[in-house]
Amino acid sequence: MKFRILREDLLLPLQQVIGVIERRQTLPILSNVLIEVEAGRMELAGTDLEVQLVANTDMEGKESGRFTVPARKLMDICRLLPEGGELAFDVKPERVSLQCGKSRFILGALPAENYPNFEHGDPEAVFDCEAQLLRRAIEKTAFAMAQQDVRYYLNGLLLEIRQGRIRAVASDGHRLALFEDVVDGMPDVARQIIIPRKGVLELGRLLARVEGSASVRISANNVRILFGTFSFAVKLVEGRYPDYERVIPKTACRVVVVDRHELRGALTRVAVLSNEKFKGVSLEIGEGLIRLRAQNPEHEEAEDEVPADVSGEAFAVGFNASYLLDAINAVASDAVRMSFTDANGSCLIEDLSDSRYRFIVMPMRL
Amino acid sequence: MSGVELLSAPLRMRIRRLPPQLINQIAAGEVIERPASVVKELVENAFDAGARHVEVDVEQGGVRLIRIRDDGCGIDREDLGLALSRHATSKIASLEDLERVASMGFRGEALPSISAVARLTLTSRTADVPCGWQVSADGSESDFDIQPAQHAQGTTVEVRDLFYNTPARRKFLRAEKTEFGHIQTLVQRMALARFDVGFRLRHNQREVLRLQPDAEEGGRPERIGALCGPDFLEQALRVEFEASGLRLHGWVGLPTFSRSQADLQFFYVNHRPIRDKLVGHAIRQAYQDVLYHQRQPVYVLYLEIDPALVDVNAHPAKLEVRFREGRMVHDFLFSALHRAIAGHRPGRTASVVAAPATENPAPLAEQPQQSQQPLFRVAETPQRPYLSSGDSETLGDLRRLYPASLPNPTETRAEQEIPPLGYALAHLKGVYILAENAQGLILVDGHAAHERITYERMKRQYQAGGIASQPLLLPVRIRLSRADADLAEEYGEHLARLGIELRRTGEGSVLVRSVPALLEGSDVERLVRDTLADLREHGSSGRLQETLNTVLASMACHGSVRAGRKLTVPEMNALLREMEATERAGQCNHGRPTWVQLDTQALDRLFLRGR
Ligand SMILES: Nc1ncnc2c1ncn2[C@@H]1O[C@H](COP(=O)(O)OP(=O)(O)O)[C@@H](O)[C@H]1O
Ligand SMILES: [Mg+2]
Numbered sequence: 001m002k003f004r005i006l007r008e009d010l011l012l013p014l015q016q017v018i019g020v021i022e023r024r025q026t027l028p029i030l031s032n033v034l035i036e037v038e039a040g041r042m043e044l045a046g047t048d049l050e051v052q053l054v055a056n057t058d059m060e061g062k063e064s065g066r067f068t069v070p071a072r073k074l075m076d077i078c079r080l081l082p083e084g085g086e087l088a089f090d091v092k093p094e095r096v097s098l099q100c101g102k103s104r105f106i107l108g109a110l111p112a113e114n115y116p117n118f119e120h121g122d123p124e125a126v127f128d129c130e131a132q133l134l135r136r137a138i139e140k141t142a143f144a145m146a147q148q149d150v151r152y153y154l155n156g157l158l159l160e161i162r163q164g165r166i167r168a169v170a171s172d173g174h175r176l177a178l179f180e181d182v183v184d185g186m187p188d189v190a191r192q193i194i195i196p197r198k199g200v201l202e203l204g205r206l207l208a209r210v211e212g213s214a215s216v217r218i219s220a221n222n223v224r225i226l227f228g229t230f231s232f233a234v235k236l237v238e239g240r241y242p243d244y245e246r247v248i249p250k251t252a253c254r255v256v257v258v259d260r261h262e263l264r265g266a267l268t269r270v271a272v273l274s275n276e277k278f279k280g281v282s283l284e285i286g287e288g289l290i291r292l293r294a295q296n297p298e299h300e301e302a303e304d305e306v307p308a309d310v311s312g313e314a315f316a317v318g319f320n321a322s323y324l325l326d327a328i329n330a331v332a333s334d335a336v337r338m339s340f341t342d343a344n345g346s347c348l349i350e351d352l353s354d355s356r357y358r359f360i361v362m363p364m365r366l
Numbered sequence: 367m368s369g370v371e372l373l374s375a376p377l378r379m380r381i382r383r384l385p386p387q388l389i390n391q392i393a394a395g396e397v398i399e400r401p402a403s404v405v406k407e408l409v410e411n412a413f414d415a416g417a418r419h420v421e422v423d424v425e426q427g428g429v430r431l432i433r434i435r436d437d438g439c440g441i442d443r444e445d446l447g448l449a450l451s452r453h454a455t456s457k458i459a460s461l462e463d464l465e466r467v468a469s470m471g472f473r474g475e476a477l478p479s480i481s482a483v484a485r486l487t488l489t490s491r492t493a494d495v496p497c498g499w500q501v502s503a504d505g506s507e508s509d510f511d512i513q514p515a516q517h518a519q520g521t522t523v524e525v526r527d528l529f530y531n532t533p534a535r536r537k538f539l540r541a542e543k544t545e546f547g548h549i550q551t552l553v554q555r556m557a558l559a560r561f562d563v564g565f566r567l568r569h570n571q572r573e574v575l576r577l578q579p580d581a582e583e584g585g586r587p588e589r590i591g592a593l594c595g596p597d598f599l600e601q602a603l604r605v606e607f608e609a610s611g612l613r614l615h616g617w618v619g620l621p622t623f624s625r626s627q628a629d630l631q632f633f634y635v636n637h638r639p640i641r642d643k644l645v646g647h648a649i650r651q652a653y654q655d656v657l658y659h660q661r662q663p664v665y666v667l668y669l670e671i672d673p674a675l676v677d678v679n680a681h682p683a684k685l686e687v688r689f690r691e692g693r694m695v696h697d698f699l700f701s702a703l704h705r706a707i708a709g710h711r712p713g714r715t716a717s718v719v720a721a722p723a724t725e726n727p728a729p730l731a732e733q734p735q736q737s738q739q740p741l742f743r744v745a746e747t748p749q750r751p752y753l754s755s756g757d758s759e760t761l762g763d764l765r766r767l768y769p770a771s772l773p774n775p776t777e778t779r780a781e782q783e784i785p786p787l788g789y790a791l792a793h794l795k796g797v798y799i800l801a802e803n804a805q806g807l808i809l810v811d812g813h814a815a816h817e818r819i820t821y822e823r824m825k826r827q828y829q830a831g832g833i834a835s836q837p838l839l840l841p842v843r844i845r846l847s848r849a850d851a852d853l854a855e856e857y858g859e860h861l862a863r864l865g866i867e868l869r870r871t872g873e874g875s876v877l878v879r880s881v882p883a884l885l886e887g888s889d890v891e892r893l894v895r896d897t898l899a900d901l902r903e904h905g906s907s908g909r910l911q912e913t914l915n916t917v918l919a920s921m922a923c924h925g926s927v928r929a930g931r932k933l934t935v936p937e938m939n940a941l942l943r944e945m946e947a948t949e950r951a952g953q954c955n956h957g958r959p960t961w962v963q964l965d966t967q968a969l970d971r972l973f974l975r976g977r
Binding site: 146147149150151154171172173174175176242244247275276277278280297298318320346360361362363364365366 | 824827828834835836837838839840842880883884886887889891892917921
């Protein structure tokens with residue numbers, strides 16, 4: 001098979017597909033990209049057996065065929081060729097040669113038949129939504145996912161569809177982030193799936209530049225999301241996600257509204273002298289202000305104050321500063337609302353202007 | 367099926383009394399596992415008879431012959447038959463005696479058991495009779511034919527053809543060399559129990575071991591050197607600790623002198639060699655933090671305790687004991703050893719001599735102690751005339767390296783001032799600090815030493831600061847056995863003090879509601895399970911502390927000077943002074959040594975000087 005393609009038409013999709021291809025492989029073919037050419041279209045696919053990404057791109061020509069070549073080498077070659085160049089491919093069973101101007105390369109190929117097939121299965125729930133909605137759902141929650149926790153289901157993101165709504169929930173057991181929104185035309189099914197951490201991060205990265213709508217297809221053990229020129233699929237984590245609704249505080253007896261930027265500034269400053277491992281910072285919440293204090297094992301101390309709108313009695317509470325910072329960084333409005341049930345209970349953090357997302361952080365006893 | 371036949375046969379039999387020989391053979395099954403077990407029982411009898419000398423002759427790994435001769439009190443002619451009958455003993459007479467037994471034997475089973483599985487001849491003479499008497503036995507406890515025999519005061523027991531009549535047992539015997547190896551280890555173990563008894567061990571007429579009796583304490587190092595190797599005492603710390611009626615003494619090897627096998631571990635309770643889980647656990651815990659993974663500590667330790675507080679009747683071969691106050695003994699052992707190991711500082715004992723040494727320096731006990739001199743000095747650059755700053759070497763520097771050959775007038779005065787790890791001369795390859803002290807050269811692994819210093823400081827700070835705990839938003843449910851759940855409840859307060867808060871939620875389940883903040887993200891369930899397992903076995907657990915320490919250790923590693931960074935002389939001297947002031951500074955956090963001494967003799971040897 002012979003075909004020609006513009007450098008840019010190949011490079012951009014290739015750069016995306018590379019993201020799911022693991023650098024170090026025990027199975028050689030997994031470091032290759034699968035390329036399928038058919039009737040003026042090219043499809044590039046990469047997988048690590050957990051996640052699969054397929055990108056489509058246009059090209060000229062009538063020939064068709066499939067082959068695999070080392071993905072990173074092909075990308076490096078494309079990247080280093082002059083802009084606007086045209087690449088001429090000549091595909092033989094074991095070798096693929098490509099030429100662009102005076103530059104020629106011969107890459108080793110592995111048979112496309114041997115490329116692992118990603119079984120999608122029959123979709124059980126399908127819906128369309130804005131791609132940006134999915135992106136926001138991930139952006140507001142992914143930071144709270146666990147990393148390598150023995151409770152493996154926490155190392156992922158819960159996606160829940162129910163009653164015309166979509167919800168994303170992530171928690172590492174110490175804090176929790178929740179995003180929820182209404183989706184028009186959502187089918188009347190209720191489903192909970194857990195997307196593994198790597199898939200979530202990869203999907204978030206891909207969605208960053210996509211406009212328009214996305215189509216989500218959930219099947220028994222994977223979810224496939226089609227958007228723009230991409231088809232992204234990921235195997236689901238088996239297991240039940242904990243009953244997160246139970247930990248969302250219902251009644252607040254103390255509510256604090258504080259400027260997000262001021263609180264962030266003060267937290268970051270005092271955290272310099274907190275324990276380097278767990279970043280304990282104590283907040284004394286009194287009339288009209290929050291006083292923040294930190295002390296490290298060397299007994300060095302930091303103190304700061306921010307004005308706040310406080311209702312309820314004065315009290316003190318400790319936090320891991322990083323958890324609190326993660327949550328308030330995800331807030332978009334200028335002011336954040338923190339609601340407490342009691343000093344030992346969890347703290348609910350909300351955006352004043354956008355009620356679609358909420359964060360819950362467990363205080364720490366210092 | 368064969369299982370059915372196996373079950374059906376005995377069902378039809380009537381009950382009957384077993385003949386004495388068979389009873390004794392059954393008893394032998396428990397007590398006499400191999401030739402070494404015979405030696406053990408007979409040497410114990412010699413100890414109990416007050417012997418000063420024990421001679422052990424072995425042929426063909428003990429299968430053909432074991433002969434043990436002692437010069438103890440002997441057995442009266444009239445008692446010879448009884449000595450060979452089961453449940454007959456001169457050592458206890460009542461339950462009260464059993465509960466505070468101080469002799470090695472008390473079961474009255476050894477001689478009849480041995481006689482039932484071997485050809486046994488007993489010859490004995492007491493102090494006040496004109497001749498000895500001899501009798502043979504086969505375990506049937508009848509027809510004793512007692513004959514006069516030549517014998518000095520004391521007893522000889524001859525055991526031939528072990529297991530000749532129990533082929534099943536014989537099959538399990540190993541090669542002659544292996545069986546003799548067991549006997550030799552056993553005799554060594556027994557010899558360390560009683561320094562006042564002399565020993566001679568021969569195998570196939572060849573003398574393998576000869577140890578003189580020593581009433582004085584001074585003779586001990588010699589026997590220990592002979593049995594544990596000449597290096598042991600150089601590399602060991604002397605332990606002497608007494609509290610609440612318990613006394614622990616002996617030697618523990620430096621952490622850097624550990625072994626891959628647990629073959630140099632001797633523990634005695636009132637002179638009885640034992641292997642005990644609780645003891646092993648307490649010792650391991652004391653070495654925690656200083657021993658390279660999987661390595662085995664080396665020790666010879668004697669615990670003296672009121673006999674009423676140990677139950678020695680816990681194991682047919684008397685290899686295990688049960689402490690009535692297990693928890694107290696555990697804590698006592700742990701704190702005694704922990705203190706000894708933590709307290710080890712440079713300058714208190716000799717360290718490794720990294721040179722082709724052949725002679726052994728004086729044993730540790732006699733080592734002139736330098737601990738009298740202040741260990742801690744302000745970490746300033748010492749203004750010594752011969753120490754130029756920076757890297758430039760002066761003649762003076764070189765001269766200091768060879769004090770023996772080029773006497774220096776400042777030497778005597780200087781030696782009194784030199785701290786144990788001396789003063790830094792140079793930083794080699796960005797890793798090793800070369801220093802000089804009164805004895806010679808010191809080499810320090812700068813990164814490893816700094817890591818330990820940082821780690822010890824972090825541990826102190828962490829302990830002083832109170833434990834921050836992180837309540838869990840999603841509590842962790844753990845399924846446990848009912849007994850473990852009870853245990854978790856019982857130790858709830860203890861665990862809470864360490865930052866783990868549990869709530870019993872059912873017969874066999876607990877909910878972990880908070881964890882130490884330092885351990886967030888670690889496997890809580892496993893930590894709790896392992897801790898409970900420790901509590902169940904030993905009544906105490908250092909596991910939580912250990913896990914916390916692991917986190918602190920990795921923090922310390924990141925917070926320490928990297929290998930490769932060039933240190934200035936003042937920095938190096940500061941580090942040396944800190945090492946002298948830090949507990950456990952002799953080993954890095956992974957148990958490797960942080961420093962070695964090359965003394966002048968070792969240096970001389972390198973250059974063949976004085977040969
Ligand atoms: N070497 C010996 N010297 C003196 N008496 C001995 C010796 N060996 C055995 N006996 C006597 O024989 C008895 C039985 O010995 P043994 O069967 O080992 O039982 P135990 O040691 O438990 O009493 C001892 O109680 C002791 O009186
Ligand atoms: Mg005995």
